[in-house]
Amino acid sequence: MTPKYSLGIDLGTSNSAVALTDLESDETEVVDVTQILGPNKIGEKPTLPSALYIPHPDEFPREACALPWAKDRDIEAVVGSFARDHGALVPDRLITSAKSWLSNPHIDPRQPVLPWKSSIKEAKLSAFECSRFYLEHLREGILYAEHREGRDWQIPECQVVLTVPASFDEVARTLTAEAAAAAGLGKVTLLEEPLAAFYAWTAQAGREWRSQVRPGDIVLVCDVGGGTADFSLIAVADREGDLELERISVGEHILLGGDNMDLALAYTLQAALEAEGKSIDHWQFLALVHAASKAKVTMLEDGAIAEAPIALPSRGSSLLAGTVSTKLDRATLEQVVLEGFFPLTAASDLPKEARRSGLQEFGLPYAADPVVSKHLARFLHRSLGNVQASEALSRLVGDKAQSAELLMPTAVLFNGGVFRAEPIRRRILDLLTSWNEEHPVRELEGFQPDLAVAKGASLYGRNRATGKGLRIKAGAARSYYIGLETSMPAVPGFKPRVKALCVVPQGMEEGSDLLIEGQEFGLITGQPTDFRFFSSEVRSGDTAGQILPDAESALEETSLLEVDLPSLDGFPPGEAVPVQINATVTELGTLELWMKHTKSDRRWKVEFRVRTE
Amino acid sequence: MRIVSILAAVVLVALTALALVPEVSAYHWELSVAAVAVAVVVLLALLASRSGTVETSAQAAAPAAAESAAFPEVANRADAEVVSFLATFQERGRLVDFLMDDITPYADAQVGAAARVVHEGCKAALAEHFGIRPVRDEREGARVEVPAGFAADDYRLTGAISGEAPFTGTLVHRGWRAEWVKLPRALKAADDRLPTIAPAEVDLK
Secondary structure: OOOOEEEEEEOOOOEEEEEEEEOOOOEEEEEOEEEEEEOOEEEEEOOEEOEEEOOOOOOOOHHHOOOOOOOOOOOOOEEOHHHHHHHOOOHHHEEEOHHHHHOOOOOOOOOOOEOOOOOOOOOOEOHHHHHHHHHHHHHHHHHHHHHHOOOOOOHHHEEEEEEEOOOOOHHHHHHHHHHHHHOOOOOOEEEEHHHHHHHHHHHHHHHHHHHHOOOOOEEEEEEEOOOOEEEEEEEEEEEOOEEEEEEEEEOOOEOOOHHHHHHHHHHHHHHHHHHOOOOOOHHHHHHHHHHHHHHHHHHHHOOOOOEEEEEEOOOOOOHHHHOEEEEEEHHHHHHHHHHHHOOOOOOOOOOOOOOOOOOOOOOOOOOOOOOHHHHHHHHHHHHHHHHHOOHHHHHHHOOHHHOOOOOOOOEEEEEOHHHHOHHHHHHHHHHHHHHOOOOOOEEOOOOOOOOHHHHHHHHHHHHHHHOOOOOOEOOOOOEEEEEEEOOOOOEOOEOOOEEEEEEEOOOOOOOEEEEEEEEEEEEEOOOEEEEEEEEEOOOOOOOOOOEEOOHHHHOEEEEEEEEEOOOOOOOOOOOEEEEEEEEEEOOOOOEEEEEEEOOOOOEEEEEEEOOOO | OHHHHHHHHHHHHHHHHHHHOHHHHHHHHHHHHHHHHHHHHHHHHHHHHHHHHHHHHHHOOHHHHHHHHHOOOOOOHHHHHHHHHHHHHHHHHOHHHHHHOOOOOOOHHHHHHHHHHHHHHHHHHHHHHEEEEEOOOOOOOOEEEEOOOOOHHHOOOOOOOOOOOOEEEEOOOOOEEEEEEOOOEEOOOOOOOOOOOOOOOOOOO
16 A cells, blocks of 8 residues: 555654644644553643653552543553653652663573662563554554544555664664564664754755755764764765765664763762752652753753752742752753763763673663763764775775765764754764864755654655655664684683674665675574674674684674474484574664575574673 | 633733732743743633533544543643643643642742742743744834734724724733644643642652
8 A cells, every 4th residue: 555644753762753744735743642641641742751650559640641542451551741851750650761672692682681780579560562552552652643633544554664773783673663563653764863854954955955964975974862962974975976875884772861961961960069068868869850951951052051959849838948049050060961961072082891790780881981972972083984995985985084084974964852952063073073073064054853853754754755855875774793603622711702693784775685605604493592693883894704713802792592493204213404594674774594405495584692691 | 611711711811910019020031931821721712611621522533433432521721731731731831730839939030949840840841832923023012004904812002093994003011922832742631630630749769
């Protein structure tokens, strides 16, 4: 069926949003989401906070939190505004940042371990289940809100595009797509968030956008949201007089964002209050974080404001007696936010690695170094390495961008709430300029702070459905490898090296298929076989079938692969079946690995399994 | 419902009177916003008592029928809605705490700090639930024309009223009107008691 709408879903770490493009009228709008706003209170908001609250059975009457589309179901969890606000005071029952748990290499995203380290008696949830909950709520919540407004459409009429961080590896991407299917969204197309921001920008700038970029440009998409920082580079080239765009590098998953800045401000203000002999409780501290965040935005948007007053009510009913007042002054703000997170560091100044103690607890891998400038330097260093690994990419990017110790962008597209503040955008540009021997790096004009990713996803869906409009060449963001155990005599205290066979080269395009010739594996029928699976975002030069001598030092281990061959006609049990690896990147942007029988067309799908330690 | 209107009207009078006290002139803006908020409560209470259940059933019409089918409406729903609305201002801007407190013993600085809490929260709630615009965009003090056929509730004419519209005069107050209202809805029908304005909070260790 030809779709009538394109639905773009931004499943964010802290907030989610949905945009809808009507393919006939070509209009894109953010769609409100119906959600619980308080006990016995329901309404619509343009975003759904990605927060999930597991209520105590006696906490609320059942009908006070029952969604109109799920009246008969048990209340297992509450999602959205109320979950976030109420959960802040009952942290044991609140799940946030579930998305970052999806890409946590140490915890199986299908294991019910959230809320992390909580001792509640109710059933816990897995990161996968949380994502499914959010997506299901988004699906039902937008259909309900639209229905109330007299607009009726159904998911099967839509081309659905779901965004994921560029830093997500294949396991996290596959889990997200599966969660969407389980939430009733069908087969969704995946799109990297920075690319979605770029599509939104081209629509916002209209025909103008082509005059803002030129061949030879390297655009840094710099996306710092509430909880995460995500970077990508897009190269602009000339192809027979037309602009061609290609995403050439993606960053790592960095858990650092605006929330860290608000917390830092709140701690500073709390320390000042304590120095005056005024102590505040946890509830007031939460109010302080919120107030500091608002003051930060107001002051960074208007340079004329020297200080912002902050009043913190006490929790008791006497507002007049209990309110504590303080203020945020400009010097403190600049010291904490600009100098703390975005200082003008040198290009060679990279983030401090976290010191790992022997008995590490596997929570979320928060960035150990809060300095965004250094994370950006690291990204541009790695990008240079990635580009230089392949001749084609190196040629595309040109010598000038590679002349420094990092890959130098020529323009920046900002995204994320943090960059609402012009001084922070200017600081990033100044930082890049200082790394570029004082040659200015420009900002692509038309920054839209609100829900650009959802809108961009919906516009991308439109382009896919109609076959018209811009497509940024992307393909697989990483290369993928299967570990090959080397056969050698056992030596005590010496672990044999694991070689790596490249099965998916970086940039492998959507809708393409590869058979790795020359490397056969023997699979035994009737018993599952495991392979180790590795990836890298900085080895653009590796080709399919290439073998690297030492997987563990050159690559990151992603997951385990498991393939289970049923008993087959023609193969006696216990006998090895010769297979080759067959990799497919689907039209929807997910990676599939198959084991193909060398002598027939039969093939068996390989499943990703997260390593658990 | 009449009781809610009377109570709110009394509060409104108190707030307006407070605005006249010279010592609190520094918080004039905060008080005005609080006064507008309470005035809205009065307005809603009046509307609710005038049109009773007709108003709410019209509002909850067609698409929301799914909700009301499972939770049938009962007579005091309008009262319940006004109380939940008050609860919103309490939750966001501590309005009821502010008004129920005795203001006499506190210094202006302390009243000011509390007024900031009320102002910030109630303003955010107001902006979220009402599209509020001035009736006239001109600056106060300007000469304005009141067109012929003006809506009587948009204007209050004072001074020497004679002849026929259009009238010309000095704009004393810009006026406010709500262009849209977007209130949260209740999920379950009110039972025989009114909803709570603010729950008692108990912290469990």
